[in-house]
Amino acid sequence: MTDSIYDQLNASGTVAKQRVVETFSGDALDTDRWNTVAWAGSPTSGMSNAVNGGYNITCTSSGDGESIGFGSSRTNGIAQYSYNSSAIIFVETVSTKTNISVSSSGLSNEIRPDGAGNNASLHVIKSAFTYFTLRTVGVAGSQTDVSSSVTQDTAEHVVKIENKASSVEHTLDGVLEGISSTNLPVLALQPNFGIQSSVTATVTKNITYCEAYNT
Amino acid sequence: MAYKQHFIEWFSGKQLPSYWTMSETEGTATMQDAVDGGFKLVTNTATRQNVKMNFNNKRQYSQSGSVYIAVGKDFKTTSSGSSIFGFFGDIGDDLPNNSVAYQSDLGSNKWLCVSRDTSTHSTDSTKTLDTDFHTFKIENKASSIEYSVDGSLDITKSGSYNQPASTMQPALHVSTGGGGGTESASIRYMECYNT
Numbered sequence: 001m002t003d004s005i006y007d008q009l010n011a012s013g014t015v016a017k018q019r020v021v022e023t024f025s026g027d028a029l030d031t032d033r034w035n036t037v038a039w040a041g042s043p044t045s046g047m048s049n050a051v052n053g054g055y056n057i058t059c060t061s062s063g064d065g066e067s068i069g070f071g072s073s074r075t076n077g078i079a080q081y082s083y084n085s086s087a088i089i090f091v092e093t094v095s096t097k098t099n100i101s102v103s104s105s106g107l108s109n110e111i112r113p114d115g116a117g118n119n120a121s122l123h124v125i126k127s128a129f130t131y132f133t134l135r136t137v138g139v140a141g142s143q144t145d146v147s148s149s150v151t152q153d154t155a156e157h158v159v160k161i162e163n164k165a166s167s168v169e170h171t172l173d174g175v176l177e178g179i180s181s182t183n184l185p186v187l188a189l190q191p192n193f194g195i196q197s198s199v200t201a202t203v204t205k206n207i208t209y210c211e212a213y214n215t
Numbered sequence: 216m217a218y219k220q221h222f223i224e225w226f227s228g229k230q231l232p233s234y235w236t237m238s239e240t241e242g243t244a245t246m247q248d249a250v251d252g253g254f255k256l257v258t259n260t261a262t263r264q265n266v267k268m269n270f271n272n273k274r275q276y277s278q279s280g281s282v283y284i285a286v287g288k289d290f291k292t293t294s295s296g297s298s299i300f301g302f303f304g305d306i307g308d309d310l311p312n313n314s315v316a317y318q319s320d321l322g323s324n325k326w327l328c329v330s331r332d333t334s335t336h337s338t339d340s341t342k343t344l345d346t347d348f349h350t351f352k353i354e355n356k357a358s359s360i361e362y363s364v365d366g367s368l369d370i371t372k373s374g375s376y377n378q379p380a381s382t383m384q385p386a387l388h389v390s391t392g393g394g395g396g397t398e399s400a401s402i403r404y405m406e407c408y409n410t
Contacts, residue, residue, distance in 0.1 A: 005223055006284050006350070006406050013366035015350050016286050016404050018251045020227035033228030070229050080227055082250045188250045212227075214251055 017214035018080045020191070024055040024208055029068070037074050037111040039065030039196060054091075054208030059197035063101070067194025069111030079188035081107055082214050083119065087162040088191060091209040092123075097152040100127045101198035103205055104135070106161045107212065109187045113194025117141065119185035120192070121168045123159045125152055127198055134161070134170035138183035146170065148177035156208075162215070163189070219409035220275045222385065226254040226403050236271035238306040242389075242397075244268065251348075253286075253403025256387065258296070262395040267388045269306050274382035276302055277409050278313065283353045283385065286404040289319040292344045295394020296321050300351050300402070301329075302383035309390045310335060313379035315360055316386075317351045319344050321398075328362040328370045336377035338370050348403070354410070355379075 002008060010016045028047055036045055041064035045057040057066050071077030088107050104113055108120035115124050120137040134146040150172050160171040170178040191212050195205040230246050231254060237244055242258035244266055258264040285300045301316025310331055318327045326340035342364045352363040359373040385407045389400045
């Protein structure tokens with residue numbers, strides 16, 4: 001087998017497009033790459049001191065919210081991933097399926113935890129939902145939610161969201177669960193992971209892996 | 216088999232990681248807010264302007280057993296200046312001693328396969344200089360260097376080719392040279408490893 005990671009990731013002769021791999025391992029979040037955007041309240045976040053711990057974002061008060069992304073602020077992002085030819089894969093858990101106003105993970109033009117704004121394709125968890133959900137957000141903030149067949153839980157899941165020319169696909173643990181073809185993003189995107197609590201209770205999102213790439 | 220040094224840079228995120236050194240910044244060096252944009256180096260317009268990124272002379276890669284891969288581009292095909300993608304032995308000159316690289320030559324509209332100990336050996340690449348992203352690969356072997364572009368072997372140097380005589384670091388330099396005018400290069404992937 002070749003020693004080159006490049007040759008393992010790309011067909012021979014292919015000029016690689018943008019890609020990033022984040023393993024969320026170390027003494028702190030890589031703040032050259034990521035920025036933490038506090039949405040509301042006083043959430044906390046940091047690297048976990050536990051086996052397979054990854055990175056945690058924790059809310060404790062009603063309305064607390066925080067998100068991480070590639071920008072210097074919510075609306076000033078480094079958006080290097082295509083809205084219609086990209087994919088993101090990540091591994092995440094949430095500590096509870098109740099008390100979550102919104103947990104949103106995926107690709108977004110803005111850094112925000114609430115699954116709103118404009119231009120995004122997201123894996124969404126809400127206390128009000130029964131199933132893990134794909135949400136696409138269009139240019140004017142209109143949203144399309146596509147429920148999966150997987151009941152929201154606190155187990156670890158591998159999530160893949162693929163932005164295609166006229167659809168967005170949502171794959172959970174290797175199974176294609178949903179396709180959205182309306183309210184698709186139309187601007188460039190960046191990785192975005194956030195959570196917002198709905199009541200005063202401890203709600204934690206944990207991320208252990210993220211890979212995004214243009215296709 | 217023992218693990219050897221291996222480095223990957225994605226050039227994706229808020230800013231360039233702090234393990235890079237910008238040893239000269241006579242211009243700008245910024246992460247690009249654009250699809251597939253990577254990281255871009257742009258010189259000022261005066262003559263002899265340089266923007267250089269490297270490992271501040273932390274030389275972890277062998278001159279006789281290593282590989283450099285970069286996905287990068289030059290933004291011009293004519294006029295003056297150059298971009299240089301490769302392993303460098305130092306950070307001072309445009310092409311320091313003990314370096315191997317792909318170097319754009321805007322004067323001749325070519326990519327050059329350069330190697331240098333204390334003198335430079337230059338061979339024209341088979342790849343005409345354009346403004347597209349390309350995958351550049353340089354493999355340093357015990358008594359040869361193989362240069363590849365976009366997955367195809369481009370040039371093999373052996374015999375007398377001014378093989379670098381000491382260890383090297385990853386680098387990308389852009390320079391206006393003596394002609395002046397803005398020179399720019401972008402990079403969105405780099406991988407370096409010892410073999």
